Amino acid sequence: MRRTPxxxxxxxxxxxxxxxxxxxxxxxxxxxxxxxxxxxxxxxxAAHWLGTDNIGRDLLSRLIFGGRTTIFVALVAxxxxxxxxxxxxxxxxxxxxxxxxxxxxxxxxxxSIPSLIFALVVLSVMPVTTPVLIMVIGLLESTRMxxxxxxxxVDLAVMDFVEAARLRGEGLRWVIVxxxxxxxxxxxxxxxxxxxxxxVLFISTLSFLGIGIQPPNADWGGIVKENKDGIVYGxxxxxxPAVAIAALAISxxxxxxxxxxxxxxxxxxxxx
Amino acid sequence: xNASIWTLVAQRILxxxxxxxxxxxxIFAGTQLLPGDVAQAILGQSATPEAxxxxxxxxxxxxPVYQRYVSWLVGLLHGDMGTSLTNGQDIATAIGRRLANTLxxxxxAAIISVPLAIILGLVSxxxxxxxxxxxxxxxTLASISVPEFMLSYILVFYFAVQxxxxxxxxxxxxxxxxxxxxxxxxLPVIVLVMVVLAHMMRMTRAALLNVMQSAYIETAELNGLxxxxxIWRYAMPNAVAPIVNVVMLNMAYLVVGVVVxxxxxxxxxxxxxxxxxxxxxxxPVVQDCGIIFAAVYITLNMLADIFSILANPxxxxxx
Numbered sequence: 404m405r406r407t408p409x410x411x412x413x414x415x416x417x418x419x420x421x422x423x424x425x426x427x428x429x430x431x432x433x434x435x436x437x438x439x440x441x442x443x444x445x446x447x448x449a450a451h452w453l454g455t456d457n458i459g460r461d462l463l464s465r466l467i468f469g470g471r472t473t474i475f476v477a478l479v480a481x482x483x484x485x486x487x488x489x490x491x492x493x494x495x496x497x498x499x500x501x502x503x504x505x506x507x508x509x510x511x512x513x514x515s516i517p518s519l520i521f522a523l524v525v526l527s528v529m530p531v532t533t534p535v536l537i538m539v540i541g542l543l544e545s546t547r548m549x550x551x552x553x554x555x556x557v558d559l560a561v562m563d564f565v566e567a568a569r570l571r572g573e574g575l576r577w578v579i580v581x582x583x584x585x586x587x588x589x590x591x592x593x594x595x596x597x598x599x600x601x602x603v604l605f606i607s608t609l610s611f612l613g614i615g616i617q618p619p620n621a622d623w624g625g626i627v628k629e630n631k632d633g634i635v636y637g638x639x640x641x642x643x644p645a646v647a648i649a650a651l652a653i654s655x656x657x658x659x660x661x662x663x664x665x666x667x668x669x670x671x672x673x674x675x
Numbered sequence: 676x677n678a679s680i681w682t683l684v685a686q687r688i689l690x691x692x693x694x695x696x697x698x699x700x701x702i703f704a705g706t707q708l709l710p711g712d713v714a715q716a717i718l719g720q721s722a723t724p725e726a727x728x729x730x731x732x733x734x735x736x737x738x739p740v741y742q743r744y745v746s747w748l749v750g751l752l753h754g755d756m757g758t759s760l761t762n763g764q765d766i767a768t769a770i771g772r773r774l775a776n777t778l779x780x781x782x783x784a785a786i787i788s789v790p791l792a793i794i795l796g797l798v799s800x801x802x803x804x805x806x807x808x809x810x811x812x813x814x815t816l817a818s819i820s821v822p823e824f825m826l827s828y829i830l831v832f833y834f835a836v837q838x839x840x841x842x843x844x845x846x847x848x849x850x851x852x853x854x855x856x857x858x859x860x861x862l863p864v865i866v867l868v869m870v871v872l873a874h875m876m877r878m879t880r881a882a883l884l885n886v887m888q889s890a891y892i893e894t895a896e897l898n899g900l901x902x903x904x905x906i907w908r909y910a911m912p913n914a915v916a917p918i919v920n921v922v923m924l925n926m927a928y929l930v931v932g933v934v935v936x937x938x939x940x941x942x943x944x945x946x947x948x949x950x951x952x953x954x955x956x957x958x959p960v961v962q963d964c965g966i967i968f969a970a971v972y973i974t975l976n977m978l979a980d981i982f983s984i985l986a987n988p989x990x991x992x993x994x
Contacts, residue, residue, distance in 0.1 A: 512701060515694045515976070516969045517931040520949075525705045527953040527961040604822045608935055611824045612950050627825060631939075634832050635843060642832055645825035652820040 407661070414657030421470065421651050428471040432464040437619040444630075444638045456640055457629050466643060469621035474651075476537055476616070477602040483541025484602070485595055488548025493579045493587070495549075496556035507553065510546045518543045519608065526614050536615060540605055544598055551594050555587040589662065596659030600652045607648060623648055683984050691977035695970045699751070702965045703744045706958050733760070751966065757959045761952070766963050769948065774967070776847065777937070777944035780860055781929050784867035789922055792872050796879025796918075800887065800906055815873035823932055827866045827939040835862060845940035863940045870932050871925040878921035882914040889913075916986035923979030927972050934968075 407415075424431055433452075434440050437460060445455040453462040495503040513521070522539055529535050559565060560583065568582045603623075609615030610624030618625060623644035630640040714730040715722070731737060750757060756766035799808040818826065835843035841861040851859070886892065887910050895905045934946030941947070949964035 512694065512697050515973050516698050516701065516965075517927075517972050519931055519934060520965055520968045520972075521702070521705060523934075523949060523953045524702050524961055524965040525708060527956055527958060528706050528708065608822055608824060611822075612935070612938060613954055614950070624822075624824075627828065631828060634828055635836060637832075637836050639832060641828050642825070645821050645829060648822065648825065649817070649820045653816075656820070 410657050411661040414654040414661070417650060417654035418658055421647075421654070422474065424467055425471040425474040428467050432461075432467040434461040434464040436460075436464060436468040436621055438464075444633050444636075444640060453643060454638075454640060456626070457633060462626075462640055462643065465621045465626055466623075466647060469623045469626050469644065470647060470651075472616055472620055472622040473603055473606060473624070476533060476540075476606050476622070477599055480537045480541040480544065480602045480606070481595055481599045483537060484544035484548050484598055485591070486545075487542060488545035488550075489552040489584075489587075489591060491545075492549040492552030493556045493583055494575075496553045496560050497575065497579055497583065499560075503553075506549070510549050513543070514546050514550075519605070522605075522609065523612075523614065526609070531614055531617060533616065536606065536609070540602055540609075544602060544605075547598065548591070548594065552587060552591055555590055556583050559583050559586050589665075593659045593663035596655050596662065600655050603648060603651065607644070680984065684981050687977055687980050687984065691973055694973050694977075695966075698969045698973065699748060699966050700744065702962060702969060703747065705965075706962055707740060730760075747962065751963070756963045759952070759960050760957045761955050761960075766960055769960075770945065770963065770967065773943060773945045773948050776942065777933055777946065779856070780863060780937070780942065780944060781867070781926075781933055783857070783860060783864045784871070784929055785926055787864065788868040788872050788875065788925075791868065792875035792922070793879055793918065795872070795876045796883060797906060797911075799876070799880050800883045800910075801902060803884070811876065815876055818869045819873045823866060823870055823935045824939050826869060827862070827936060830862050830866060831939075843940075845942040847943065860940075860942070863936045863942060866936050866939075867929060867932055871929055874928075875918075875921055875925050879914070879918050882917040882921075883910055885917075886910045886913045916983050919986055920979050920983045923975055923982060927975035927979070930968060930971050930975065 439459045440461050441451060441455040441459045443455070443457060443459050445451060445459070447454045451461050451463065453466065456462050456465055491506055495506045522543060525539055526535075529539070565578060565582050568578055573582075606615055606622070607624030607627075610622050611628050613628060616622040616625055618629070626644045627641045630638070633640050634642075714727050714736060718726055718730060736743075747757070754767055756770065758764060759766055759769070795811050799811045802808050821829070831843045834840045842859060843862070845859045845863050847856050847859050883906065887906070892905060892910055895909050896902075900909075933944060934949060936942070937944045937946035938950050945964060945967065949961065949968070952960040952964070
């Protein structure tokens with residue numbers, strides 16, 4: 404195996420730092436999430452490294468807890484998208500016929516509506532709670548996982564080892580889980596990285612629009628919403644989550660790119 | 676041109692219309708997902724039974740779902756979009772004005788971003804792997820790693836507040852002159868351009884590079900033609916199909932991008948209208964806005980398909 408390239412290493416380290424911070428938020432954050440510790444929009448100081456927010460909460464602590472919420476919601480939503488999308492995608496590819504046709508056309512239909520618009524429509528009647536958000540985003544994103552896993556599995560389903568498994572009388576479940584899934588896993592995992600970033604952006608956008616994570620809980624989009632009025636007075640508090648999101652997005656992308664490249668080269672593909 | 680290509684185009688148009696029809700059903704179904712009913716969700720748990728009954732009657736919840744869907748759809752086709760729950764106004768009038776504003780914003784962004792994307796794509800192929808190419812790649816990559824609303828605030832912070840070059844909100848009113856309007860929408864247009872530019876430019880670059888590997892390009896180069904002429908006269912015509920396709924897809928994306936940007940800049944368009952009424956749980960407005968956004972999006976995607984059919988010479992000569 405070749406050495407891991409430098410950008411990937413940086414990506415891995417930064418992404419790991421984000422996940423660790425999210426995991427250990429209560430230990431790392433200097434103050435509580437909704438603890439009012441100072442004046443409104445205090446500038447950065449030794450006590451408050453990034454200053455305070457619109458009602459005097461420590462901004463660094465808000466960002467750390469916000470990252471915890473955003474990353475947690477995004478992880479679970481991505482997992483939902485993966486589980487639902489891959490399950491139906493592999494199922495459709497293996498069964499084929501009208502089941503495949505029906506599922507694929509339905510996914511086409513859902514994808515023909517912009518996902519932000521569809522999410523807004525659904526959330527206009529649903530109670531906006533974290534589980535509902537996770538399900539709505541996860542199911543909307545599962546359409547993309549469905550397409551990819553179906554496309555990968557259609558190629559695999561006609562291979563000899565799958566045929567052999569079928570001929571020796573293995574059930575549908577075995578064929579999907581033991582024969583196809585392991586071979587389809589690497590492109591799917593790389594795609595999951597991309598989806599994760601997309602979900603982070605999605606949930607931040609919803610929160611910013613006031614239809615995502617509800618206050619007093621912090622998340623990156625919500626922090627922008629809370630502090631946006633300060634911008635006009637030259638207070639950059641609302642810009643900090645942008646830095647956090649961009650850093651997370653770029654680092655996860657670097658890792659996902661590397662996974663994709665490694666797996667294509669393992670198969671003797673273009674990058675070999 | 677012959678019959679078969681027009682058959683393909685006609686098929687795409689029919690498919691597009693079918694998709695719009697089906698997506699109206701999906702959007703309608705999306706607002707019926709609640710286990711309870713919409714009236715309860717709007718008024719909350721503490722609502723009095725009379726208020727609930729009134730709202731149910733107003734929403735027409737006493738008739739079966741499919742009848743409500745059909746009457747909504749028939750109304751839409753006749754331009755009757757119903758009335759808003761929150762202020763009792765006619766939705767069609769409100770949407771008409773806002774749709775024009777939104778299209779103005781999106782069209783301005785499109786007119787700037789499309790030529791710019793193609794020129795930048797050309798430049799980065801011309802200077803492949805040298806600093807202009809790398810600079811363009813880095814900037815475009817950075818601009819897609821940040822969500823639209825954050826990009827907007829970064830621009831507002833530096834250009835509107837610190838430098839004072841452009842207004843930080845994009846209020847426009849019917850009394851404003853064209854020039855004043857353009858000045859008001861400077862920042863939102865820049866944000867939208869940055870959002871779609873990256874993807875279009877990268878795809879232009881990829882499409883051109885793909886063509887540049889062909890043998891006939893090598894022949895042209897060996898004949899001593901200048902690099903710019905080779906790219907512009909010889910590579911471009913064969914790269915037009917994928918470029919047009921990605922341009923149309925990004926125009927479709929622009930339609931969704933305006934939603935967020937309008938909210939940031941308090942721009943009186945469709946997106947702001949939709950988001951406002953989602954928060955107020957004004958279901959009729961949300962349904963109408965939803966289907967309009969979906970219809971525009973599907974239409975632009977359909978146009979992308981049609982363009983790529985028309986631009987593909989292989990389809991003009993059936994085997």
